Amino acid sequence: LSFHVGSGCQNPHSFAQAIADSRRVFEMGRGVGHDMSLLDIGGGFPGVKGSEPEFEEMARVINAALAQDFPEGTGMEVIAEPGRFYAAPVCVAAVNIIAKKAVLQPGRTRSGCSESGGHRKLLYYLNEGHYGTFRSFLRDHVPRMPIVVKELCSKPPLFPCILYGPTCDAFDKFFNKEVQLPELDVGDWLIFPSMGAYSSVMSSTFNGFPPATICYMMGPELRYLRRAQGSELGPG
Ligand SMILES: Cc1ncc(COP(=O)(O)O)c(C=O)c1O
Incomplete structure (x- = not known):
């Protein structure tokens, strides 16, 4: 079962509500014989530092909701699909x-x-x-x-x-x-x-108007990593 609360979610309790609804869907699914073992809580997490609500606040609400509706030890797998959270800062x-x-x-x-x-x-x-x-x-x-x-x-x-x-x-x-x-x-x-x-x-x-020009930059940490792996890079 998967859901997506909407990108740029403003209210972490949307996750809690969706998790509670998912539990009911799980019960219905199991009731008619489906193998319900995976919950995918989608995306919606923030990508900009300092945005409200913060990621940590969302995680707190989500963990509390999961503990209540899908407690550990029930053999359930829970995954997420963060998009903006990973892609925005780069x-x-x-x-x-x-x-x-x-x-x-x-x-x-x-x-x-x-x-x-x-x-x-x-x-x-x-x-x-x-x-x-x-x-x-x-x-x-x-x-x-x-x-x-x-x-x-x-x-x-x-x-x-x-x-x-x-x-x-x-x-x-x-x-x-x-x-x-x-x-x-x-x-x-x-x-x-x-x-x-x-x-x-x-x-x-x-x-x-043409699309924006994209320039790729490599930070010093990555350069050192590439050197350590044996692919020598030129200056700059
Ligand atoms: C199915 C699905 N999963 C994950 C994402 C990523 O969402 P976000 O960038 O809000 O984390 C999207 C975005 O549209 C989506 O449609």
């Missing part, structure tokens, strides 16, 4: 600002105030967007903040910003909300970590 996306527009909104104060008392909002257009690598972002509950690749003063003023992709389509946005970022310029880079899941595989070439 990739980062680097996007470049290709255009920028500043708009002045009257009447609001707080961060981003201009000298005239208005409210400065920045629109950044990036070389990748909703129709490329970032398709899943509009479904995220909380915007994923990028790392800004620029030398800035220690506490730069932040502005409400909207991040757009390059296609000129109205839906080509990273998030439906504004995010707070410093003032950046055309040519600056933003880095989004944990982009190995539901990213390039969901991209299209809409409006003629």
Whole structure:
């Protein structure tokens, strides 16, 4: 028997409910003579560090539910199919600002105030967007903040910003909300970590934009491993 609570599960108790339902299905299956011995609890685990709920919290709820409904010693095998959890951390996306527009909104104060008392909002257009690598972002509950690749003063003023992709389509946005970022310029880079899941595989070439370039990098630990195994690698 297998289930999937939904990718990017927000509520660990969905697992507990599905495990309790599975127990009833097991009982029904066994009741009509099926050999019910495997429970597959699917995916749905987080892929980004610090996301809520955390993996450990989910594991606690799942272990408690399994202990209650499928206690050890009953000869049952339990497996999972984590997708995002394994795939997300191995990739980062680097996007470049290709255009920028500043708009002045009257009447609001707080961060981003201009000298005239208005409210400065920045629109950044990036070389990748909703129709490329970032398709899943509009479904995220909380915007994923990028790392800004620029030398800035220690506490730069932040502005409400909207991040757009390059296609000129109205839906080509990273998030439906504004995010707070410093003032950046055309040519600056933003880095989004944990982009190995539901990213390039969901991209299209809409409006003629080619798929993102993928660069493979090897960390020093892997190089040493390859050397130890006898395949010598050149510098870099
Ligand atoms: C059957 C099945 N198992 C596992 C997964 C992986 O899910 P996740 O990436 O949420 O862990 C998926 C994703 O769609 C799926 O359809």
